[in-house]
Amino acid sequence: MQPKLPIHCPSCEQSLSVSQLSCTHCSTVVSGNYALPLLLQINEEEQNFVLQFLLSSGSLKEMASQLGNSYPTVRNKLDDLIQKINQLKTKSNP
């Protein structure tokens, strides 16, 4: 099972940041405090949606038929995601 990348603190539900990165080859460890990239701050389902959008060359019609949903359902999902990303952007760059 592929472990999920946690994006929210299980204790206080605030956004998590990256504090340590390591090289699996030479075991070098980098410590610091890095904010998660915007696309990692959305949940897994939303990330898959973005990926699918990219793979279908941005065609919502094609996505709708692939996902077995109607066109307005897919468009609404995209609109909600755009709104969420805009909110995250404003939050990270006030």
Add this chain to the structure above:
Amino acid sequence: MKKIIINPFEKYAATTLLAVGLAAMLLGWAAGFYFNARFDGAIDLHFVEAVGVYDPLVDLVISIGITTLMLFGLGKYINRKTRLIDVLNASLMAKIPFYFLTVFNYNGHIFKTTEKLMTGVQENVLNAPDFSALLPILVFSLIALAALVLAIVLWYNGFRVATNAKGNKSVFLFVAALLVAEILSKVFISFIVSI
């Protein structure tokens, strides 16, 4: 299954829903003619003594047309990406429960019973209403109420998917638009009938 009945708009393509909605409208026209029903309003169904061949079709075209235009205007105000076909599909599909109700007037049954009751009330001779006459009307009223609820749920779900509407404000605006469409279609249909 439940989701398909109350919200087919999330799953099915607009062209599929349009084909089903239009086919149902034609069947509704035939049922309206056969069972003497008028669809003279956005959320209306009346049984009469006799209908002309085209009366139910004119009712449906006007009521669906006016409701679609009202909800499309509101939809554009809520979300400028709203498409006419999605709102039209909501109006077409929401009418389906009304078509099923027409069969209850087989042989003019509901019309005759209500006429009898109304005459009794007007002549003040209905002191002890005949329960066997009232029972079919009561059963029909309950089924009609359930059909009305299903129609409005279908209408709102179709509108919500078409416009991505959220919150209480959009529910309030939807109800207001539906009521205005009901009044306008009623007025327009009686105007057409009078000329």
